[in-house]
Amino acid sequence: MTDSATSLHHRVVIAGGGTAGIPVAAALLKADPSLDVAVIEPSRDHYYQPGWTLVGGGDMRAEATRCAEADVMPAKAHWIRDTVAGFDPDANRVDLASGAAVTYDFLVVALGLQLDWGAIDGLKQTLGRNGVTSNYRFDLAPYTHELAQSLKDGDRALFTQPAMPIKCAGAPQKALYLTAATLRKRDVKAEVAFYNQGGAMFGVPAYARELDKVIAGYGATPYFKHSLIAVDGDRREATFDTDDGHVTRGFEMLHVVPPQSAPDVIKHSSLAGDAGWVSVDKNRLTHSRYDNVFALGDCTDTPNAKTMAAIRRQFPVVVAGLRRALGENVSPADDYDGYGACPLTVAHGKVLLAEFRYGGEVVSSFPLDPRKVRRIHWPLKAQFFPWLYWHVMLKGRDWHWPRPKPRPDLSA
Ligand code: FAD
DSSP, X not given: OBOOOOSOEEXXXXXXXXXXXXXXXHHHHHHOTTSOEEEEOOOSEEEOTTHHHHHHTTSSOGGGGEEEHHHHSOTTSEEEOSOEEEEEGGGTEEEETTSOEEEEEEEEEOOOXXXXXXXXXXXXHHTTXXXXXXXXXXXXXXXXXXXXXXOOTTOEEEEEEOSSOOBSTTHHHHHHHHHHHHHHHHTOOOEEEEEESSSSSOSSHHHHHHHHHHHHHTTOEEEOSOEEEEEETTTTEEEEEETTEEEEEEOSEEEOOOOEEOOHHHHTSTTBOTTSSBOBOTTTOBBSXXXXXXXXXXXXXXXXXXXXXXXXXXXXXHHHXXXXXXXXXXXXXXXXXXXXXXXXXXXTTEEEEEEEEGGGEEEESSSSOTTSOBSTTHHIIIIIHHHHIIIIITTTOOOOOSOOEEOGGGOO
């Protein structure tokens, strides 16, 4: 691994060294250690974000979700520790915050998405205090658990979900379930409510129906078409926009999931489609206008659930496509079929493992009814998936087994 932008041209440039960028770099270099691959990534740390739900529930240590970026960066990658400030795909160039520029033969965009905390009035000032928390930040997830442990009888705990798309659409309600389960364990009778901008508990009806039962089982109230617009931390009040005007609710605990969008640097570039995300072919992950540009992960406009699970299926497609474009004689990978998964932690020790692909089609990796809450899926979420991430996916290894099978009986 080198640590500079001194070489101003690279055969392959990967923008972003997160969940999507690192597996692509690792797999390319595993296939051809002499390939000139650069990764532009400013962060010193690398995170396993799916673990933050468990941290918020008190089921995982925060430190288990973080490691040094240097430890996941492939040894033969050129690590450019800088921030992408602009894309000029017509000139095959990426401009950096330092003022340098890098040109490429092929570009992979993997910048993730942007958390728009500032879109909610008063939120930034009060995050991390006054009972306001979010599992969407490494440093705040432990506060979620602290709050769950400090609530008393009669207190109000509110959970919010913004407009789609967001990363891990199930994470807002997972925070609710684990908090409610902690309260139940402590025998605390608090008022728990879910304020959802959308109109259902989940985008896939077969799972939404089950989750209606889960939230009802906690005695928690779901409010649909409620969009958080302001937080007054000192007064401990949250204001929502609804079809009938604004409503304000008091709270002792407020778990916020902020609105999310494509990173500004993508929105302001010609890589963006209408909604600001990188515009790609949803099956091949090639850019819709620039033949030498690929994109994957949360930053694209593919209509799948923005999850690590999706990236696990996407990165082999990008790597095979790139290697073919580089002139290597490799067979094309299967098309990306929109696979995504969401292990819904409905209680400490219990998971509903929702799997699906494009069109909201239900699929299942196991010969079991995927709608059922199961104890055996908890170790998958708490132990196996983190292991798969750190030791398989980030090494650029394609994990094929088991192949998710369509469940047409559940897809209506
Ligand atoms: P990231 O992993 O966010 O990486 C983006 C990288 O780009 C970062 O390293 C960042 O530093 C870098 N970057 C950003 N801007 C720039 C720039 N201008 N220049 C250079 N570099 C830049 N997924 C699941 O599959 N299952 C789950 O259970 C699950 N639970 C989740 C729970 C929570 C609370 C959260 C937050 C996420 C969860 N996810 C889950 C989603 C999953 O973590 C994301 O989908 C995945 O991490 C996205 O990967 P990415 O590479 O696209 O983005």
